[in-house]
Amino acid sequence: MSIEPHCGAVTTGGADLHSHTTASDGTMKPIENVRLAKKAGLEALAITDHDTVAGLSEALLEAERLGITLVPGVEISTVEQGVDIHVLGYWLDVHHELLLKRLGELRATRDQRNELMTAKLTELGIPLTMAEVVAELGRPLAEGETVGRPHMADALVRRGVVKNMKEAFDKYLGAGGAAYVSPPRIRPHDAVAWIHEAGGAAVLAHPGLYGDDELVERIITETRLDGVEVWHSDHSPEDALRYAGLAERFGLLCTAGSDFHGARQGEVFHGAIGGRRVGMNTVEQLRVTAVGYATEG
Template sequence: MFEADLHTHTLASDGTQTPAANVRMAKEAGLSAIAITDHDTVSGIAEAIAEGSRLGIEIVPGVEISTVAGSQDIHVLGYYIDIRDLRFLKRLESLRETRNQRNEMMLERLRELGLDISMEEVLREVEATKSEGDTIGRPHMASILMKKGYVASISEAFERFLGKGGQAYVNPPRIEPAAAAAWIREAGGSAVLAHPGIYHDDALVEQIIRGGMDGIEVYHSDHSPADEARYLALAERHGLLITAGSDFHGERGGVVFHAPIGARRVSTDVLKRLQTKRGEFQ
């Protein structure tokens, strides 16, 4: 069966592996296609396409855009965007600037809590792996917190400090999901609501998809079977595309986040529908 994992991250954002390494893992997992969906950047896609061409793996050019709705972070996946679209690239740059502002605010809160961690330390941590257009995120801060002994694991760093409800969590103003979906379509892509189960607010999820989503990530590593059944029914009710993704971020501290490549997969039949769905929503 021809299958795809449509949600993976690389060193271009907060993953721990190169785009080429993700493609090789997709090959080893028996996949026919993989999407590279780094946070607010498309800088890793060209490398993935080159490796995909070598190995015979189809690369879906993607992105995961950070937005806010209902006072919480909402992520919107974009597929088959034109990664050379200058307007889209400029928009992503503005999102990375907001992300950098968020990072500084969180680091300030950590210092107020007595945790000695600076942006300079975070930058030193990633300098060997980052290129222009890449992003820095909370996992990089979590890694420093663990190395300095403030937490025992990346998970603890998020639970106590960096995740929603954590002592250092902040949520600066961002665009709304509908705006992200519009940007994605204007760049020639299809917009899919990422991992709706982690928001714990199905009324909000329904509101968001009515605002312009082409699909829902029904199958995700953090979804329970009950979540998947509920979102499958929701997608079918609204005539939306159904996608699946591991949300692979690589390994930190001996733990794979969120799951290995291929842990959630969908038939490659959906790829053609993602390409033909573009621009349908008005």
């Protein structure tokens, strides 16, 4: 699909196109994310929970009440050459039956990974079960919610195994960590196709976190991506310039997102809502792109 690339971030107004809630591994409810977005002066917010759209209906009602645009989104987990790659979907049909079925299957894979990781932690002399992790949330899981590594990291901090989230990921839960497990998952091109089939626009999330720009470029050339997340809380200014150039070279949209997950142990995970934002013209271009895929379907 032909689009006009736009690579210009904004510092006021605009949209934060990457945030997480309690529907996946965030600490704030969907309505709280929307309220934070309003407080930050955003004109639009995307909620992009991992492999679920469970928090969107609640967020949409609050966004309508507060007068800001809620961009329906999702962040789909994939693997390419042994590297966890995330693909963001925007403006997709959140009631698309096949998409919902596929997301459910991905959550089942995530559950399998979680069990394998807690088993490895136990083998390392750190007894932990997923039943304990869920119980320590202090509430029952709602339908479609997911449990992720940040929840396990919280449990490790509470047990005094590590001092903070960063140490939990560096030593145990992140790629290369002692308890890290990566079960078979779909590839990025599958996620892009699923998003398009559900009438959405597909964007490569935080390419700077993958540590392999050759892989990033290959993914771009081998898929029908519509954009690249150029501005992210963990991207340096140099990263942003590099990925903006890559996006422009391939005619892709440049997006921005804080990747807000809320605060754990007093530290905001990735960045605060509104910390990375892009102009509303990009939001509209994503919507128009999505409409084109919906028409194709």
